Amino acid sequence: MSFIELSNVSLRYDNGYLAVEGVNLSIAQGEFVALVGPSGCGKSTLLRVISGLRPPSNGAATVHGRVVKGPISGIGMAFQNPTLMPWRTILQNILLPLEVSPQHKQRYRQNPRPYIEAARELMASVGLAGFEDAHVWELSGGMQQRASLCRALIHQPEILMLDEPFSALDAFTREELWQAMQVLYMSRKPTVILVTHDLREAVYLSDTIYTMSTRPGRIAYSRRIEFPRPRGLELTYEDAFAHIVKELREQIGGMRTQISGLKGVGA
Numbered sequence: 658m659s660f661i662e663l664s665n666v667s668l669r670y671d672n673g674y675l676a677v678e679g680v681n682l683s684i685a686q687g688e689f690v691a692l693v694g695p696s697g698c699g700k701s702t703l704l705r706v707i708s709g710l711r712p713p714s715n716g717a718a719t720v721h722g723r724v725v726k727g728p729i730s731g732i733g734m735a736f737q738n739p740t741l742m743p744w745r746t747i748l749q750n751i752l753l754p755l756e757v758s759p760q761h762k763q764r765y766r767q768n769p770r771p772y773i774e775a776a777r778e779l780m781a782s783v784g785l786a787g788f789e790d791a792h793v794w795e796l797s798g799g800m801q802q803r804a805s806l807c808r809a810l811i812h813q814p815e816i817l818m819l820d821e822p823f824s825a826l827d828a829f830t831r832e833e834l835w836q837a838m839q840v841l842y843m844s845r846k847p848t849v850i851l852v853t854h855d856l857r858e859a860v861y862l863s864d865t866i867y868t869m870s871t872r873p874g875r876i877a878y879s880r881r882i883e884f885p886r887p888r889g890l891e892l893t894y895e896d897a898f899a900h901i902v903k904e905l906r907e908q909i910g911g912m913r914t915q916i917s918g919l920k921g922v923g924a
């Protein structure tokens with residue numbers, strides 16, 4: 658039984674550009690899915706359709722059996738830029754979604770203590786214990802992104818959308834963040850949709866990877882990843898892991914060749 662379903666979804670932006678066409682996707686509750694593909698193939702567009710920020714021009718998105726007709730609640734999001742507020746402490750930043758979440762804001766206002774406890778626990782689970790009262794400028798980029806993941810999860814969303822959250826980090830920090838993400842995922846089991854250009858990241862973190870082709874964006878290929886969790890970083894040096902990364906790279910490379918071939922004949 659799928660939790661998130663896209664049925665024949667197409668989206669044409671107001672300027673007439675057909676960003677995605679005929680997308681069918683079925684995501685189970687608690688599944689960790691990655692969307693990969695060339696720049697501009699419509700990955701972020703699909704996140705907007707699922708979250709209800711953009712209605713599809715054709716087809717429908719369904720979440721929990723209900724057709725998405727506008728912005729839906731129960732979503733946590735993290736982006737490339739952590740966007741923490743500099744005048745708030747890290748703990749206050751992480752608690753921020755509770756001030757606006759329709760399900761939580763009243764309870765939070767009346768009795769913030771359990772929420773503060775939950776935030777502290779989240780912080781500890783990603784190695785941020787002791788930084789509750791610190792400010793953004795006192796944290797490295799990797800620590801800020803850890804805080805941004807905690808903020809995305811504080812209201813216990815069923816769906817976590819990650820739009821290239823690790824892409825601005827150096828390689829070592831990025832791998833540390835993969836591990837932090839895995840810890841958060843295993844303890845809470847949200848349904849995760851990760852948009853990334855990093856195929857190793859997709860293979861390390863996901864249950865299923867979808868590659869997309871461009872102009873217009875379509876799902877071109879899907880790949881199940883069966884490595885048991887917890888996955889250690891040493892997995893990324895194993896042949897089985899490298900084979901999957903190569904397979905995905907070839908898929909995407911094949912699409913790029915087709916696109917440049919089309920350009921060559923003036924299409």
Ligand SMILES: Nc1ncnc2c1ncn2[C@@H]1O[C@H](COP(=O)(O)OP(=O)(O)OP(=O)(O)O)[C@@H](O)[C@H]1O
Pocket residue numbers: 670671672674676694695696697698699700701702703
């Ligand atoms: N608001 C908009 N109006 C018009 N065109 C848009 C709009 N947003 C995105 N597009 C176009 O739709 C296509 C898909 O964009 P989208 O951001 O979904 O791609 P993406 O795969 O997430 O790209 P990237 O990997 O570069 O972030 C792109 O060609 C983009 O220029």
